[in-house]
Amino acid sequence: MSFRSATAVDYVEDVSPGSGALPPRAWYPASDATSLSLNGGWRFRLSPTADAEDDSFAEPGYDAGGWAEVSVPGHWVLQGHGAPIYTNHLYPFPVDPPRVPTENPTGDHLRFFDLPEGWDLADAGTVLRFDGVESCARVWLNGTDIGEFKGSRLPHEFAVGHLLRPAGNVLAVRVHQWSAGSYLEDQDQWWLPGIFRDVTLLHRPAGSVLDFFVHASYDHVTGAGTLRVDSDADGRVTVPELGIDIATGEPATVPVEAWTAETPRLYDGVLATEGERVPLRIGFRTVELAEGLIKVNGRPVLFKGVNRHEWHPERGRALDLETMRADVLLMKRHNINAVRTSHYPPHPAFLDLCDEYGLWVIDECDLETHGFTEQAWRDNPVDDDHWTPALLDRAARMVERDKNHPSVVIWSLGNEAGTGRGLTAMAEWIHGRDTSRLVHYEGDIDCRDTDVYSRMYADHAEVERIGRGLDGGTHKRRQLPFILCEYGHAMGNGPGGLADYQRIFESYDRLQGGFIWEWIDHGIKDDRYGYAYGGDFGEELHDGNFVCDGLVFPDRRPSPGLVEYKKVIEPVRVDGDAAAGTVRVTNRYDFADLSALDFEWSYQVGGETVESGSLAVPALAPGESAEVKLPEPPVATGSGETQWTVRALLAADTAWGPRGHVVAWGQFPVSGRQLTSFAASAGPVVSDGGPITLGPAAFDARSGALKTIGSVAVTGLRLDVWRATTDNDDGAAWQSDIRYGALWRKFGLHRMRHRLDAVEPAGDALTVRTRVAPAAWEFGLVTVYRWTTDGSRLRLTVSVTPDGDWTVPLPRLGIRFGLSAADRVRWFGGGPGEAYPDTKAASAVGRWQSTVDDMQTPYLRPQENGARADVRWAEIGGLRIEGDPEFWFTARRWTTEQLDAAAHRTDLVAGDTVWVNLDHGQHGIGSQSCGPGVLPQYQLHAGPAEFSFVFADIG
Ligand code: IPT
Numbered sequence: 041m042s043f044r045s046a047t048a049v050d051y052v053e054d055v056s057p058g059s060g061a062l063p064p065r066a067w068y069p070a071s072d073a074t075s076l077s078l079n080g081g082w083r084f085r086l087s088p089t090a091d092a093e094d095d096s097f098a099e100p101g102y103d104a105g106g107w108a109e110v111s112v113p114g115h116w117v118l119q120g121h122g123a124p125i126y127t128n129h130l131y132p133f134p135v136d137p138p139r140v141p142t143e144n145p146t147g148d149h150l151r152f153f154d155l156p157e158g159w160d161l162a163d164a165g166t167v168l169r170f171d172g173v174e175s176c177a178r179v180w181l182n183g184t185d186i187g188e189f190k191g192s193r194l195p196h197e198f199a200v201g202h203l204l205r206p207a208g209n210v211l212a213v214r215v216h217q218w219s220a221g222s223y224l225e226d227q228d229q230w231w232l233p234g235i236f237r238d239v240t241l242l243h244r245p246a247g248s249v250l251d252f253f254v255h256a257s258y259d260h261v262t263g264a265g266t267l268r269v270d271s272d273a274d275g276r277v278t279v280p281e282l283g284i285d286i287a288t289g290e291p292a293t294v295p296v297e298a299w300t301a302e303t304p305r306l307y308d309g310v311l312a313t314e315g316e317r318v319p320l321r322i323g324f325r326t327v328e329l330a331e332g333l334i335k336v337n338g339r340p341v342l343f344k345g346v347n348r349h350e351w352h353p354e355r356g357r358a359l360d361l362e363t364m365r366a367d368v369l370l371m372k373r374h375n376i377n378a379v380r381t382s383h384y385p386p387h388p389a390f391l392d393l394c395d396e397y398g399l400w401v402i403d404e405c406d407l408e409t410h411g412f413t414e415q416a417w418r419d420n421p422v423d424d425d426h427w428t429p430a431l432l433d434r435a436a437r438m439v440e441r442d443k444n445h446p447s448v449v450i451w452s453l454g455n456e457a458g459t460g461r462g463l464t465a466m467a468e469w470i471h472g473r474d475t476s477r478l479v480h481y482e483g484d485i486d487c488r489d490t491d492v493y494s495r496m497y498a499d500h501a502e503v504e505r506i507g508r509g510l511d512g513g514t515h516k517r518r519q520l521p522f523i524l525c526e527y528g529h530a531m532g533n534g535p536g537g538l539a540d541y542q543r544i545f546e547s548y549d550r551l552q553g554g555f556i557w558e559w560i561d562h563g564i565k566d567d568r569y570g571y572a573y574g575g576d577f578g579e580e581l582h583d584g585n586f587v588c589d590g591l592v593f594p595d596r597r598p599s600p601g602l603v604e605y606k607k608v609i610e611p612v613r614v615d616g617d618a619a620a621g622t623v624r625v626t627n628r629y630d631f632a633d634l635s636a637l638d639f640e641w642s643y644q645v646g647g648e649t650v651e652s653g654s655l656a657v658p659a660l661a662p663g664e665s666a667e668v669k670l671p672e673p674p675v676a677t678g679s680g681e682t683q684w685t686v687r688a689l690l691a692a693d694t695a696w697g698p699r700g701h702v703v704a705w706g707q708f709p710v711s712g713r714q715l716t717s718f719a720a721s722a723g724p725v726v727s728d729g730g731p732i733t734l735g736p737a738a739f740d741a742r743s744g745a746l747k748t749i750g751s752v753a754v755t756g757l758r759l760d761v762w763r764a765t766t767d768n769d770d771g772a773a774w775q776s777d778i779r780y781g782a783l784w785r786k787f788g789l790h791r792m793r794h795r796l797d798a799v800e801p802a803g804d805a806l807t808v809r810t811r812v813a814p815a816a817w818e819f820g821l822v823t824v825y826r827w828t829t830d831g832s833r834l835r836l837t838v839s840v841t842p843d844g845d846w847t848v849p850l851p852r853l854g855i856r857f858g859l860s861a862a863d864r865v866r867w868f869g870g871g872p873g874e875a876y877p878d879t880k881a882a883s884a885v886g887r888w889q890s891t892v893d894d895m896q897t898p899y900l901r902p903q904e905n906g907a908r909a910d911v912r913w914a915e916i917g918g919l920r921i922e923g924d925p926e927f928w929f930t931a932r933r934w935t936t937e938q939l940d941a942a943a944h945r946t947d948l949v950a951g952d953t954v955w956v957n958l959d960h961g962q963h964g965i966g967s968q969s970c971g972p973g974v975l976p977q978y979q980l981h982a983g984p985a986e987f988s989f990v991f992a993d994i995g
Contacts, residue, residue, distance in 0.1 A: 049090040051188045052176055052219045055138045055426050057433035060179075060187015062167065062197040064440035065251035065272075067388040071318040073248055076156060078211065078239040083150040084110040086121045090144045090216050097148050098180035098212035104150050113358035115174070115234035116147045124356075124564065126574035128228045128583040129410035129456070137419060138220035145217040149235060154207040164315075165244035166201040168211070171387065172237030172357075176219030180212040190221030190430070193237075193357075193384035193406040194437035201244070211239075223421055224430065227383040227408045227455065229349055229357075229587065230562060236358040237387055247314025249273055252288070254444040255476065258298040258324040260338030265296030265324035267309075275313035279322060282307060298337045299323025299446045301377045302611075302632040304398030306446070321395055323446025327477055329491050333521050334478060334552050336400075336449060339662075340521075341630050342545060343400060343553030344609035345378030346371065346591065347526055350386055353565040353594035361389055366596055367559065368393045372696035374591075374598070374606035375703065380525055380555045383408050383455035385438045394447035397696050401447045402480055402525070402555075405438045405466070407431065407454025423460025435466040439473055450492065452525075453481035464489050482525045487517040496526035496557075499972035500540050507548025524554030529970035530601045531589035532767035532899045536878035536965030537975055538608045546628075556605060557970065562587045563594035563900045569944040571900050585767070585901040589969065593898065600874040600882075600897055607705075607882035612637065612688045613665075614706025621672075623686050623706070625657050626665035635659040637703060638691040641670055643710075646680045647868040647887040647912075655686060673710060681912070682710040683885060707885060713912060715924055718835055718990055720828035724801035732799075734806050735829025736993055744799035744808035744825070746857070749834055750993025752918045757857035759812050759823045759838065760957060761850045762790045763904040764940035769851070771968035779968060783848050788814025790940065794823075804828055811843070819844030821982070837988040838960075846982035849974075851904075853985060854927065854959030856936070862917030862954040865890050867929060869911030873897075876907060878964035878978040883909045892916075892931050892954055902942035906930050907962060917954060918995030924988045928959035960987040 051058070083104040087093050096102060110119045117124045122145050125132050133141045155161075170177065174192035178185070181203045189196040217233035250272035257266050269277045271288035278285045286292045288311070297305040309320035325337055333340040348367065350357045364387060371379065379399050381390075384406035394401050412420040421427035435453070442448050451474070453466050467479050467489035478491035487493055493513070498506070505511050506522050528535035535556070545551045563571030571594050574582035588594075591602035612634065613626040623641075627634050634657060642652035651674040658666050670684060687705040690697050724734045731738040736750040746757045762784075763769075771779030784790065791814060798809040806827040813820025822841040827834065838855060870883030872890070874897050888908070897905035908914075911929040913922040932939065933950035936957075942948050964978025 052090050052216050053138045055220045057430045058189035064437040066444050067441045071316050073316045074243040076241040081109045082112045083107040085148045087146045090146050099183045100210045112235045113237050115232040115356045118356050123577040125231045125579045126582050126587050128586050131411040137223045140218035147215045149213040151211040153209050163246050167197045167242045168200045169197045169240045171195050173235045174233050175221045176216045178214045191434050226410045232356045245315035248316035249313050249318050256322045256324045257326045258337050264293050266293045273313040279307050279309035296324045299325040300631040301398040301400045327449045332519050343378040345555035346559045347380045347382035347555050347557050348559040351560045351562045364390045368397050369696050375609045391445045395445050400449050402450040402452050403442050403448045404452035405434050405454045408456050410456040417458040420458045422457045422462040428462045428465050431462040431466050450478045450480045486514040493517050493520045493522045494525045497971040504544050507551045521552045522550050523552050526557040527554045528556040529967045530591045531969040532903050534768045534965040535967040539881045542608045558590050560590035560592050561594050570946050588900040603882045604879050610704035612704035614686045616708030618710045621670050622667050627660040629662045633659045633661050637688045640687050642685045643674050644683050681713045718830050720804040721831045723804040724806040726801050737834045749991050751995050753860050755858040760856040763851040766903045767969040768966050772970050833990050833992045835990045840985045842982040849963050849979045849981050851963050852959045853961040856957045858953040859917035865916045867911050867914035870909035874906050875909035876965045880909050902939050920992045920994045922990040928962050930957040
């Protein structure tokens with residue numbers, strides 16, 4: 041019969057988790073049992089609907105000769121078939137649970153394989169494992185339908201031994217992009233269908249390991265570890281290093297070194313059953329809620345975390361081991377100690393790496409129903425009993441898979457799923473199954489089901505109130521510790537205000553830290569745009585570059601936000617007292633002493649190191665500090681600006697960083713800056729019809745515009761208040777606070793007019809008087825440029841007096857000008873990277889050099905970037921510029937207006953002019969793309985200001 045009834049694909053819209061799969065169990069990478077990876081090239085056919093094609097392709101002998109090929113693991117939409125879709129929380133289909141659209145891209149996958157030599161089919165079983173398929177799969181082996189499943193980022197296993205043949209096996213998998221499961225997977229990310237994690241055939245000898253649960257606790261009072269491995273198949277557990285040789289189910293207590301994220305001590309063991317030997321990596325640690333705090337091994341921990349989505353710019357969520365390792369290494373090298381696996385269990389190998397290198401993990405279930413917020417959470421699956429089996433299935437698949445990882449200290453029910461009975465059922469099940477960990481869910485504001493009070497994006501003031509316990513809440517919540525499961529929204533330039541959060545976290549025991557949103561920009565490598573984001577694939581609904589909000593760029597290059605975070609959370613604090621000639625060193629680790637670190641002092645004059653040496657610091661215990669004597673300053677004071685820098689470095693190679701890697705640092709001044717003296721001498725010379733000259737400079741006589749300084753041509757020098765608004769300036773549409781990006785545009789700060797009032801060559805100065813103001817508004821900035829010379833150099837003093845009713849801060853306040861040629865840049869001031877008033881912790885004072893191109897920070901959506909803070913002097917394009925006071929320095933090959941107009945990096949085309957901004961002030965950055973705005977102390981309010989620059993032609 042050619043007509044197929046719709047019922048053939050009913051499972052797609054069935055709320056049940058599926059059928060045919062084995063019960064969930066612990067995941068382990070390799071044992072002595074044979075396995076066969078089915079990763080690689082698979083034959084592939086894409087259909088527009090779930091039932092456009094019948095299932096005859098699953099039959100052995102089917103001719104798939106005309107089919108395409110895709111790589112597994114992979115997403116077909118990233119391999120030339122269809123296109124990805126990005127939405128934050130809107131479902132890209134009508135909300136009518138559990139129904140999905142008829143347009144349901146469906147990928148039929150075929151894999152042909154032979155069994156390796158010696159694969160015993162007689163006296164053994166075989167399991168077929170899928171580690172992740174989005175969003176719903178139906179599976180046939182050699183023509184037999186073995187089941188179907190949902191739960192994209194969770195493993196599913198099938199017993200297939202009875203269906204296998206030594207050669208010529210046909211594995212057929214039909215994958216539907218949309219299913220009932222899609223309603224539970226509304227995370228803020230790309231929708232990427234496909235078999236995106238490994239497919240493996242596991243030989244299961246008779247008497248092989250089934251499920252097992254490693255219980256390895258640590259008693260911090262006695263220093264003893266207790267190991268018990270519960271196993272569905274009886275066997276023995278050996279840990280040679282500890283002399284342990286016990287039966288499964290039997291406990292052993294021995295002295296051990298504990299596992300912590302700072303000291304990830306693992307013991308190798310083996311679980312041996314009659315038919316299999318499974319390697320174990322055992323970490324002894326105890327997690328508890330005690331005295332209202334999350335404690336591990338008896339001590340409270342402070343999470344310095346990130347939210348990690350799985351991302352690769354070409355392969356999407358199909359990550360290889362080296363990419364996972366790169367994430368872990370980068371995190372460790374940036375002082376990050378915790379990961380929330382937002383918002384689904386990661387590839388299981390990632391957790392092995394967390395165990396090995398040491399990261400605290402909040403393992404989050406694959407559950408989010410955020411789109412229901414649009415209908416006031418009506419019909420939310422998590423509050424509908426029909427869906428509860430699916431929710432429990434997801435909880436069990438996560439907990440059973442990941443329960444043997446010491447790194448996992450907290451289970452999270454999911455993200456942004458509202459509230460409901462299904463969540464309560466999940467929490468109850470998890471609490472019953474695993475009493476050794478805590479349960480988290482941010483949406484449970486009263487903490488009915490959870491062990492931790494968790495919030496996202498709460499502002500500094502509220503976090504401080506929570507720290508003080510003045511936030512009220514239910515009785516239960518008031519007894520609980522607090523974490524910010526998301527904060528510091530790292531979209532574009534920013535986040536700002538991290539140091540201020542950290543100060544608050546460190547001031548109140550109840551505050552146990554937070555997790556930056558998020559680790560990586562989910563940009564997709566793209567020929568048109570460099571990196572594509574939402575909307576670039578013609579999606580009818582999308583959320584633009586909201587998917588690019590990570591601390592690392594898609595290629596994993598650290599953004600300035602990561603460098604800032606590393607400094608803010610550094611585990612050693614160095615506070616200097618130059619007068620006393622001492623530094624106070626504080627150990628801010630929770631568990632480790634400082635014996636793994638070497639300390640080094642250096643002494644800078646004018647930003648240049650003149651001497652350095654090692655500093656003996658005791659191996660302080662966590663929380664301890666010591667006053668350490670510095671050597672005599674190598675140079676007499678009065679020899680210019682001098683400072684100490686003290687750095688803490690890895691004393692030896694570690695698993696994650698080389699010897700000499702800088703973990704923490706501090707700087708403090710000895711003697712302050714001395715400006716080079718400048719005495720105005722010759723005054724302006726006015727020649728008939730020609731330019732006005734003043735020392736080395738020439739000005740247009742009518743406009744007062746600067747033309748040249750010596751041999752250097754200068755164009756368009758004038759006051760500048762505009763910056764290409766950052767994602768944080770623009771803010772998120774739903775933010776109720778004032779969003780300055782829009783207000784600045786409303787008030788025309790991006791189109792200021794410069795009215796010339798007077799050009800006055802008089803006495804020793806050329807004075808140019810102007811009023812700078814936007815069309816349509818009555819407020820403005822009365823701006824006076826006063827030029828003088830000492831004969832060889834040129835000095836500009838800018839005086840700004842606000843006029844009228846200024847109700848918004850300024851984006852920036854300074855001057856900009858164009859240079860016809862510039863490439864290399866040198867400066868003395870903050871560096872090496874970008875900084876803004878509230879993202880400046882990592883800006884170190886020193887002598888730096890770079891190029892105009894390298895000074896650009898490649899935010900995927902172009903925006904203000906690249907400022908260097910506290911610059912004393914800079915050299916660029918044949919000019920040396922000295923500031924009084926220090927200034928913010930920016931140089932780029934396009935104008936601010938071009939930067940502002942660009943949607944992708946590829947829109948930025950270098951012109952002939954290098955535009956230089958020398959700013960007296962910059963408005964802070966904040967985190968308003970999803971969090972609080974700029975704190976008052978970092979806002980740049982219009983007020984009377986005066987600042988100077990001395991220019992010299994050094995060409
Ligand atoms: C929060 C989400 O949990 C996260 O997935 C991401 O969307 C983030 O915001 C913004 O990038 S939800 C927030 C809108 C309160």
